[in-house]
Structures are given as structure tokens and as C-alpha cells.
Amino acid sequence: MATLEIKDLHVSVILDDENTKPILKGVNLTINSGEIHAVMGPNGSGKSTLAATIAGHPKYQVDSGEILLDGVDVTEMSVDERARAGLFLAMQYPVEIPGVTMSNFLRSAKTAVAGEAPALRTWTKDVKGAMENLSIDPAFIARNVNEGFSGGEKKRHEILQLELLKPKFGILDETDSGLDVDALKVVSEGVNRAHQANDMGVMLITHYTRILRYIKPDFVHVFVDGKMVEQGGPELADRLEEEGYERYIGKK
Amino acid sequence: MANEENQGHNNPAIPGMDVEGEKLASELTADDTIRVSKHNTDKAEIDGSRAERKTSYKVEDFAPLTGREEDWRFTPIKRLAGLHTDALTGTAPVIEVEAPAGVTVETVGREDSRIGSAGIPEDRVAANAWSNFSEATVITVPAEAELEGHIEVAIKGTEMAPAAQHILVETKPFSKAVVVLRHTGSAVVSQNVEFKVGDSSSLTVITLQQWEDDAVHASAQYAALGRDAKFKHVNISLGGKTVRVTPSTRFSAPGAETEMYGLYFVDAGQHIENRLFVAHTVPNCKSRVTYKGALQGRGAHAVWVGDVLIGKEAEGTDTYELNRNLILEDGPRADSVPNLEIETGLIAGAGHASTTGQLDEDHLWYLQARGIPAEEARRLVVRGFLNEIIQQIRIDSLEEQLMDALEAELSISNN
Ligand SMILES: Nc1ncnc2c1ncn2[C@@H]1O[C@H](COP(=O)(O)OP(=O)(O)OP(=O)(O)O)[C@@H](O)[C@H]1O
Ligand SMILES: [Mg+2]
Secondary structure, X not given: OOEEEEEEEEEEEEOOOOOEEEEEEEEEEEEEOOOEEEEEOOOOOOHHHHHHHHHOOOOEEEEEEEEEEOOEXXXXXXXXXXXXXXXXXXXXXXXXXXXEEHHHHHHHHHHHXXXXXXXXXXXXXXXXXXXXXXXXXXXXXXXXXXXXXXXXXXXHHHHHHHHHHOOOEEEEEOOOOOOOHHHHHHHHHHHHHHHHHHOOEEEEEEOOOHHHHOOOOOEEEEEEOOEEEEEEOHHHHHHHHHHOOHHHHHOO | OOOXXXXXXOOOXXXXXXXXXXXXXXXXXXXXXXXXXXXXXXXXXXXXXXXXXXXXXXXXXXXXXXXXXXXXXXXXXXXXXOOOOOOOEOOOOEEEEEOOOOOEEEEEEXXXXXXXXXXXXXXXXHHHHHHHOOEEEEEEEXXXXXXXXXXXXXXXXXXOOOEEEEEEEEEOOOOEEEEEEEEEEOOEEEEEEEEEEOOOOEEEEEEEEOOOOOOXXXXXXXXXXXXXXXXXXXXXXXXXXXXXXXXXXXXXXXXXXXXXXXXXXXXXXXXXXXXXXXXXXXXXXXXEEEEXXXXXXXXXXXXXXXXXXXXXXXXXXXXXXXXXXXXXXXXXXXXXXXXXXXXXXXXXXXXXXXXXXXXXHHHHHHHHOOOOOHHHHHXXXXXXXXXXXXXXXXXXXXXXXXXXXXHHXXXXXXX
16 A cells, blocks of 8 residues: 655745745645545646646745655655656646657656566567557557647557556546547546556546546545645535636635 | 857757747748749858859869868867878778679779769868879779668778878769768878769768767768769768868759768767758759757867758759757857858748757656656657667668667766
């Protein structure tokens, strides 16, 4: 059993050499293996900031608080160390990397995370199978990382990596945005597979309840202006769907 | 305009990212045709058109170099080690040719009538070599021959006395050949290398500069293309202290095509200069120039100048040139200057792009976020950047060797 604990986390975005701007204002959240937590909040509330900070993006500065993975503070770790420790961020805007093929990239990532190169035969089979499950055209393996991929294709490839790298915790930043219903189903199934196969803990960041029809959260958190303002079970998502965030935005 | 050097800015040099050069064809026209009524570049008036540059086989026809000349202004003249001043009487690098059956390899004297059939010097250092070489290596691919395997020309420097060298490669009509010129060892040498690409023949040249750290190399490489000829030039500079390669393509008849690729990896204290010239003086020819470089270390200096001239008669010309520099750490300097001179109206397309920048932080972030250590992430991105050129070689063993060589270069600066 693994635990990801976020304790009273305050984070600023680094604007330039002299200026920072506070975004996260005391976030508390604990996710255990196997749990699915939906984090819902309005635009600009800081959801991506929270996700990127956990993964270690250099643009964000932790002012105070802790991010503990099984009791170890990851804020001292480099980006790649965190990933190797079992954290995975499916990005809202995956980056295109010219000249680096998916195949080379996936193998390098797997080798780094597993600590040894995967056996070629099983690896090839795993990749092929995972791509098939996500309805990804096999030709994509020879293309450069995310280069020229459509929004939906990029999201599928994030989940492909999630399935292949088998992290302890998956943080999904608006993986549902820009997907049509079919793609949404395919991607959700991928998340559910990774959840089940590896007892993965999930932080599912989203605006809309749509994806919650396919990925069933155990907990729903309302995130407004840099912190959690309420939490509950799946029924909270339904209420948000009906009422929006207005009642929370009022009471700052 | 992104075509000047630029250091220390976080300015990605990877295709698809920010800075793009202009593509004149799509900017200026609605119907795929650029119409330019007369001499349109101010530059031509200031510097003189590239078409009017002096040419001569004799060193005394060129004034002594001051370093202020347009075509020497980026070169550290002192580091030419006498190539511009001395009689080049040193022992030239030793040439050994391994060629498939059917190819003729000769060593001939200066008086051989074939010499000069593809090139004429345009600067003092090249003319100095022409005035001083004593014998030339002539490689001939007979008409209609399609070679199994490539012609390997090993060029090994053995001493540091300034020397002159001359090589001529000719592909007769309808033949097909690949030539690798592999420069190794230590030398101070000025070369003239002529490629006479016969009608409907196809010649690929891979010139590798893998010198020892002390070498000084000036190489004027001239391609003269016949009707419907195809020429591909892959120019790779990794070693040497001062390396200045000036590849040119001249078209003599319509329908020909040139592709000129380059890759350089410049380390501390190295000066690597590439000056390209493509002369479109006949109709309906096509040229593509793609040069990429990575720089690291104090005093690393890369120069790329791409002159493309589209003469009055060169209707239907299609040309594009591109240079990208990737600066891996503080300290290096890259100069990148594309020059496009257009003297005619009806052409199919003409454009250029030049970027100089550092590794893109977002690329590294993404790779690291997948567990790949910073150093390896950096290597993946740089390899990807340069791989576009390596892929053009199409000789597996050589591609592998170069990938290993790049790997070794990259491990020098793991900051
Ligand atoms: N580099 C930056 N410079 C300035 N402001 C920034 C920067 N990055 C984030 N911010 C600000 O921080 C706040 C939180 O942004 P963040 O992207 O985390 O929100 P979000 O909840 O993910 O929004 P969305 O739902 O639109 O994805 C916003 O006000 C945003 O403008
Ligand atoms: Mg966001």
C-alpha cells in the first residue's frame, strides 16, 4: 500500500527572476493506493499548478508544505526521480519532441523507471497490446513524440505511457478535455485498466462530470482559488454538475 | 528576422517550435510563383553580387587576406596556419581509395586536362592550393555503371606543414555512385575537390571531417551538374581545430537537382565554418540546403553562410535553405547568414530559414517527467535534432559510427 499525502501546500509560479505569484494556498489531500480522487474546479483555480508541482515542474516554487510519497518528501527530488519513485503526470498539454521517436522514447522511459532495459520480446508485445487497447494506429510508434498528433491522439498516448510505466499514482490533468465520446471511453478504459492492474491511486483533474461516468471516483474534491473547499462522495459531482461552482466562488 | 547569431537566450532551435524563417514562396505569391522585376536585394549592391565574385586558378590574382573580406570576416585568419600565405609544399594527407569494380582510380599530374572541369577557386586559400598541388587523385565512374557499395576515400593527415591537395570525382552519364571522403589524422591542408556529375548521373558525396584536434583544413568542394543530374552532398565536421568547407553547386543544364546537407558538432576552441553556394543559372533546377549544428564549450565557433543565386535565366527554380544551431551551454558562438539573390521573375519557390537557440526546456521536462534522467534526456533531444542529417547517409555502418561519435561528443559536456 502506497500513500501520497499533500500537506498544507503553498506554491507560487515563478514569473521572472524577481517576481512570483502565489497560486496554491494551503492544499491538503491524501490518496491511498487503489483510490480514485476527482479534483474539480473552475478555470484558473490552480489545478494544473497542483499537478505540475507534484511532478516537479521547475516553474513552480514550493513556499511551504509537503508532498509525501510513502512518507518521503518528494519536493527535494528532481523531476525524473519523482517519476522513478512512482508518480506519473498525464499532462493537459503534452509536449511535442521532434527527432525522438515514440519507440525510442517509450523504451528509454521504461528502462529508466524499471531500472533495467525491458526484455525485447515481451516489451514489443506489451507495447503493441497497449496500443491496440487504446485504438492507436501501430504506425505511431515510428513517429516523433507527440509531433503532429491531434489533441485526442496526444491524450491516448499519455494513457499509453500510464499503462506501460505502471506508476503508483497517476495524476491526470484534464485528460478528458478535447475528447469525443468514443475517445473518452477508450481513454477511460485505459485508466481503469491501469488502476486495476497496478492498484494505482488516481488524481483525476477535470472540469466536467462527463468522464466520471466512465471512471468512478471514490472521492470528489472541490478546488477553488488554490485550495480544496469541499469534499464528498460521487454525489458531490452530480451537485456540481447542476449548480456549478458559484456557491464556492462567493465564499472566499 | 531570426537569421543572426544569438546566444544565451532561451530560443528553441527545434523545428516546430518558435522561430521560423521566412518562406518567400508562400508569402509573396498566390499562384506558386514569385515575380521579381529586377535586382531586388540591397545586399547585392553593397557587397557585390555573388555572381561577380572573382575567380582564378592563380593565388597571385587574389589580394592577401586581411580578415575584413566579406567571405573571411568570420574566419580567424591567424589560425589558417599559413594556408593563405605560404607556398603549400608540405606532404599532403595520404589518400587511399577502395572502390567497387569498374571504377577507375588514377593519380595524375597538374597538366591533366580533366582538372578544372568542375571548379575554379573563388578565394585565395583555394587558389593557393590550386597553384601548389603536384598531383591529383582522379576517380571515374563509367557511363551507366550502378555501383555495388560505395567508394571509400581515406584521407590521412601525417604532418603539420602546410600542404595542397586535389581530388576529382567524375560520374559519367547515367551512372550512380556514392563516395565517402574520410579525413582523419593531423594536417594543415587546403583542398580543391571537384565533382563532375554527368548528364542523368547521380552522385552522393559524404565528406567527413574527423581530424585530430590540431588539424587546419580548408576545403573548396565544387559540383558541376549536367542535364538531369542528381547530386547529394553530406558534409559532416566533428574534428579539427579550424575547418572551413565551401561546398558549391553549379548547374549547366536544366532538370538537375542538388541536396546539400551538413552537420557539425563544435567543441571548445573549435572553429567550424561552412559556406555554401548554389548558383541557379539555368532553368528548372532544384536545390535544398539543410545544415544543423550543435555547439558546446568556451570559444566554440560555428559559421554558416548560405548563398543562393537565382540568375535571370533560371526560370522555374525551386530552392530552400535552412540552418539550425543548437547551443548546448554558455560560451559558444554561432553565426548564421542566409543570402538569397533573386534576379528573375518566374520561379517555383525560394526560401530560407535560420535559427539559433538552446535546448528547449519543455522537451527536457517532458522526458524527465517520464523518469528519464536529465543527462539522457538532453542526449535524446540533441540526437534527435542531428539525426535528420545522419539519416541522409544511408550507409548503416557509417550512420552507426557517427551516432557513436556524437555520443562521445555529448559526453564531453555533461554539465
Ligand atoms: N506562467 C504563468 N504566468 C502567470 N500566471 C500563471 C502562470 N502559470 C499559471 N498562472 C496562473 O495561475 C493560475 C492557475 O493556473 P492553472 O493552470 O493551475 O489553473 P487550472 O485550474 O489548471 O485552469 P484550467 O482549468 O484552465 O486548466 C491562473 O490564474 C494562471 O493564470
Ligand atoms: Mg489546467
